[in-house]
Amino acid sequence: MSSNSKSIHEQKSESPPSQSQTNPSNKQYQQQHKPSSAFNSRDEYLEHELTIMDPKRWRPNLPGKDYRFELEDTIPAMAATIGKVVMVGAIATTFATSLGLEESFILENVRYELIIAAFFIVIFSGFLLPTANLAGTHGPLIPIIPIVVAAGGHPMAFGLLIGALGLILAISKGGSMLANLTSKGVCGGLLLYLGFVGTASQVKKLYAWANSIGMEHIAFIVIFCTIILYALLEHWRKRWLAVPLSCLLGGTLAFALGAPFEFQTAPGLPNMSPMYWWGESSGWMLGLPTLESFIVVLPFAVLAVAMWSPDFLGHQVFQKINYPQRTEKVHMNIDDTMTSASIRQTFGSMLGGANFTSSWGTYIVPAAIAKRPIPAGALLTALFCVIAALWGYPMDLAIWEPVLCVALVVGVFIPLLEAGMEMTREGKTTQSAAIVVFSSVLVNPAFGWSLTMLLDNLGLIGCKDRSAKLTKMNRWIAPSVMFIILTGVMALVGLLPGIPAIISGLN
Template identity: 60%
Template sequence: MQEDQKSYKSQRKKANEFESREEYLEHELIIMKLRRWRIHLPFRDFNIELEDLVPALAATIGKVVMVTAMVAVFAAQFGLTPDFVAENVRYELLIAGGIFVLLFSAILNPTANLAGTHGPMIPLIPIIAAAGGHPLALGILIGVFGLTLSITKGGSKLMNLTGVGVRGGLLIYLGAVGLIGQISKLEIWSSGTGINALSFAVIGVTILIYAYLARVNKRWLAIPLCSALAGVIAFTMGADFAFTTEPGLPHMNPMWWWGEDTGWKLGLPNLGHFIAVIPFAILAVAMWTPDYLGHRVFQELNYPKKAKSVLMDVDDTMTVASIRQVIGVALGGGNIASSWGTYMIPAAIAKRPIPGGAVLTAILCVLASVLGYPMDLAMWEPVLRVALIVGVFLPLLEAGMQMVHKHKDSLSAGTCIFACAFVNPVFGWAFTMLLDNMGLIGDRERAKELSLKEKLIIPGAMFIICIVSLAMVGQLPGIPGIF
């Protein structure tokens, strides 16, 4: 029997049979035969390793942080209390973070990344509410548009049409802006505590530890180690911390969440609500491709070349995110879904496939939801900011810089960064992809090999969709929005 036809279980070897841990992990990636929409079981089709715990911890911290941020903005627009926010975050952790992740990304389709939170949509929530939008209508339309894109294989097509320079520029911009933003927020929090040196101490130790881990090739330990040290340093220097969220379960009845006097206190949406959120739903799905692209790149950079079957499938990830979006919002959740970056990035760095860590992530999310207290720890400023810095934004910045080797790619990357800074990342990606594929910037030889459809029609249509969507919601500089 040929090697590629043998099962994972028959080809698996013990870790002590390899000269290094890295060789063992790479061998695991190569021999796995993950298939789309088939039943996969732990220890038969994949294994759960110690390295899987790191992305699981990072994902759980990121989930609590991002869902809290999103639901809190929704709550502020509709006059809801902090108790509502805590209850809804618990609900999302239990249903979407636990049960859904285990079923879809661990068992049914382990080449689909976990469905996380669509962070770039958070600043648009006040505009959505002011336009008369309804969270349930928004979630349903995002799911419908996302399924349409995934079924037509639009996501993978757009990914393949995005050149190396554009990819690198997008990652550099996202990493740099996010890194600066997190440091600024930590400094503001530090000033608010009255301990001005706190942020300097936390960031200083983080830089030293991260640099050492990078040197010894153990960056996958950065999130738990740096976050733990940040919490210890902050508490030792006198920062206040207390556990306030007690153990319990959220409301499990969807009609309670979508009642007129309970939960969201909005009732069910009408036709007007659906019309009001159309441009926002289009924009949310348009933003998915550059987001998913960045996550897939980390696997390509860190996995061995032969490990094809464990790579994240962009279209399937869109399918899972769309299904999760519809189910989650129908049950009463306030999250807007996307590819789970705080899981995928550390998992790729640790050379681990999706399913093993997905099992642990589901368990940790359920435990955090039921126990309550871990939510307080994950949301504490020094732990939260350092986790996002070392787990998401620094790796994004590094990956982007690794991709830009040639002069022609640096031109595309520079233009992409400029366009992203001018408007936002979705505009920068769409605009630069169009210019790059037409041969106006970047690799002209690559542009000559593309067909008219790949060179102009698809990138041009994507650019027009992005421009129209951005214009309708007032996201183009100097142009008032229609909604």
């Protein structure tokens, strides 16, 4: 990990710094840029690029003028595309299973969503909001989807409400406020939990796949070799190459050991008409939502948006750990990310896509490791998504377990574990971290984050000096309101273990 991890201990405002703060020399990026040959190492060059960038909000940020493309940008773009295919496929599959749709719906909607995602990536993260992370997929919502469908929820109504509530939170800067109220112990514990659970789930998934083809030894060999490769890349300070090399290693080893694989998804273009997707006898086969549809999905939408803050916070902190000092201006802006995710969600749902947005973790984590800002890799991600959607064959490779599992482990979950350990190694952070993990196991990460944030800010656990310096609003009012809202919504939809869903009783 970078020695600059001290920056994570500072709670900073999410409002963009002024021109005089970000660029005291008043020089443009082009004037301050130097070729990589002028530096002693590649790391020095990349860090210099981060310090001289001066992103502009709601104004064009152009390649060459405001930032440059580097080889390192291809790695997070590749990881993001793999993650996107997988996560949107998981959501589309869950909906298709719950609604009784045919398998062809899944593939066509995933291709459609890749094109929709590419368009909004270019508009926001590539040009107008270069500190907004890409609008990815809300993975924690996947287990909730069958509950939404069983309650009579409509996918368009669900998506539109998420977009509307998210935009309200972004405009009021509620997301950054909640992030600033979260101590390093709470955030570190959350990262540890997500990293461990994610790693364990992918290893389990790889073993299940290997067992299904009668070659369980393949999973062990792939994982063992991936560990050795990751350790060597760490030793050589080339960890940003972990995703492509691990995917290549995992896929090659599995195929060489006899694992079956073939390309099945032929090139093509999905149906681009919203009327097709929201027809009564085509696409979703649901027609347009009614007022009742919005009422049914309201508590689920509240829960989805409430779960954004801990997700966004973890991604922002990962940049703070890996970026050098004096690069705050290129850090992911939580409120801008919520804005772009909300707008993308609104239009994506109207167009007929199955995706529910959140901060794109499979992009921002590798980008932070590679010490690259958001915009250049974002444009490459958009390009890769379009290629995958139209070509088709890369989608087969991306969802093949030996490629998929190792990509998520080395690209997302192991780095999250490392970041969590880094954040909890100093000060009185272990108590808060332990409570986050404990309460997350009890219910889910959103519950664990909100409960521990309340206990930590009250001074019952963690650093007592930090608690004493907080205002009454920050110490107990805001954390209490957040915890009550989240717990209440979870009780409504049946996410509290052993407690029947209240909303089903009302129906």
